Amino acid sequence: MEEKRTVLEMKHITKSFPGVLANDNVSIDLKEGEVLALLGENGAGKTTLMNILFGIYRADYGEIFINGRKVHIASPHDALKSGIGMVQQHFTLVPSFSTSENIVLGLKELGFIVKTRDVEAKIEQLGKHYGLAVNPKAKVWTLSVGERQRVEILKLLYTGAKILILDEPTAVLTPQEAEALFRAVRKMTAEGTSVIFISHKLDEVMEISDRITVLKQGKVVGTVNKEDIDKKGLAKMMVGRDVILDIEKPDVEIGETVLKIENLKVRNDKNLFAINNLSLELKAGEILGIAGVAGNGQRELAESLYGLRKVESGKIILKGKDITHTSVSRRIKEGISYVPQDRKGMATCPNLSVAENLFLKNYITHYVPMSPYYLNKRLITQTAEKLIDEYSISTPSPKTPVKLLSGGNIQKVVLARELSTTPSVIIAAHPTRGLDIGAMEFVYRTLLQQKAKGAAVLLLAGELYEIFRLSDRVAVIYEGQIMGYTPPDPAYIEEIGLMMGGTKRMGDAV
Ligand SMILES: Nc1ncnc2c1ncn2[C@@H]1O[C@H](COP(=O)(O)OP(=O)(O)O)[C@@H](O)[C@H]1O
Ligand SMILES: [Mg+2]
Structure with a gap:
C-alpha cells in the first residue's frame, strides 16, 4: 500500500495550567485522508491539545508543521487560514441568526465577500453531498443540537478546511445522527480531508478511525493502527491496567411496583413543561434505563421525584403512598436516594x-x-x-x-x-459521567448490588451502552414523555434512536 502523505505534525507540545500539566511533550501526526482518533479518559488532555492546534491556547513549548512547513497559530482565524477547522464541545453559533447568516459571518471574518443567496445554495449543495442537510434559512435557535452541529461542520467545509477536528461530536447525537456523521466523515476522508476525532468511547473509535493516539494524564501512551488492536487493548492503554468490560447482571426476581408516576407535569427553569404527562412504573429489583438526548426532561424528572422541583399536576406514588408534594427529607425517610449528575x-x-x-x-x-x-x-x-x-x-x-x-x-x-441507607428507590442521573473506567466499573457493580438487594433503580444515562449493560428495561424519553420501551438489547438500537429523535412512538411497556 502506498504510504500516505503527512499533512500535520504536532511535536513535543507542552502546556500547563495552574497545578496541571495538561499536555506533556505530546507528539502526533496526521495523514491525508485519514481519521485519527484521540482517545483518552476525561482530563487526559485531548481538548487542550486541539485548542492549541486551533489557536485558542498557546503551547508553552512545542512546534506545529502543516504539510512539512512550520506554522505559528495564534488564533482560530490563523487556524482557519491554514485549513484547520474545529467543532468544539460547546458550539459557537449565534442563535438568533439563520444557518446561512452564521456561515456568512464566519466567511466575512476570513475576508471572503459573499452573497447570502449564493451561500444558501452552497449550503444546500454541501449538505446534500455529505448527507448533513440543514435548512439554510432556519434560525439556529430553532434547530436541534444535532442540526447545530451540522451547521458547525458545514461552516468549516465551506471555508475549505482540509483538517477537521471534532471534539466528542457524538455526545449530543442520537445513534442515527451519529451514523450520518460517520458517513459524512468517511465521504470527507475519501475526498482527501483529514479528520481528528476526539472520543472516550471505545466502540466508536473502533468504528471510525484509521489510527488511534491514546492520551493519559497529558502524555501519549501510544499510537496504534486500528487493525492492530481491539477494544480490550485500547481500554488497557487508556487506563493503564486490565479492565473488565463485561459485567454480569445478577439474576434477581423482579418484585412489586415500588414507584408509580402518573401523568406527571413539571416545569423547567424557563417555566416551560419539561415533563409533559409522563407515566411510568418502577418495580423492586429492576433497573429501568431512561434513554434520551440530553435536555429532554431527564433532569426535571429526577429532581421532581426527589422533591427538589415542584410538580404541576399528576402523581408520584411510593409504595402506595402519595408523595407528590412532600418534602425532600420526608422522601429520604421513605427510602428514596438520589445520585445527581452534578457531583x-x-x-x-x-x-x-x-x-x-x-x-x-x-x-x-x-x-x-x-x-x-x-x-x-x-x-x-x-x-x-x-x-x-x-x-x-x-x-x-x-x-x-x-x-x-x-x-x-x-x-x-x-x-x-x-x-x-438501604434505599428502596434509587434515582441515578449520569452516575458515571466523567469517571475513568475503573471508577465506572465500581459504580456499575454498586448499582447491581443494590438491585440484587431489591432496590428499584431509575437510571438516567446518556450512553446507550451503559443502559444496555445495567438495565432490565429501556424507556425512551423525548420532550418530557415516554415514547416507548424496548428490551436492553443493542438489536433495538434503531427503534431507540427513532424514539430519541421523536419520530417514532412504540406501543406499551415490554
Ligand atoms: N482553561 C483551563 N484552565 C485550567 N485548567 C484547565 C483548562 N483547560 C483544561 N484544564 C485542565 O487540563 C487537563 C486536561 O483537560 P482537557 O484537555 O479538557 O482534557 P480532555 O479533553 O481529555 O477531557 C484537565 O486537568 C483540566 O482540568
Ligand atoms: Mg475534552
Missing part, C-alpha cells in the same frame, strides 16, 4: 470533609442533631471510616475536604452516602 455542586459540599459529606443525610434518617454545638464527632468519624473502607474511597484522611479528591472518589463518597 460537585449538588451532591457534595466541596469544602466540607469527606467524613462530613458522608454524614450529611444521617441527621434526617437517624435524627442526629447537626447543630455545630452538638455534632457527635466520634460517630461521624466512625461512620466515615467504615464507609471509606467499604467503598474503597481513596482519601488521605476522613478530614480531607472532598473537593481535593478525584472525580471517581467524589462519586464514591456520594454513592456511599446515598446507598448505605
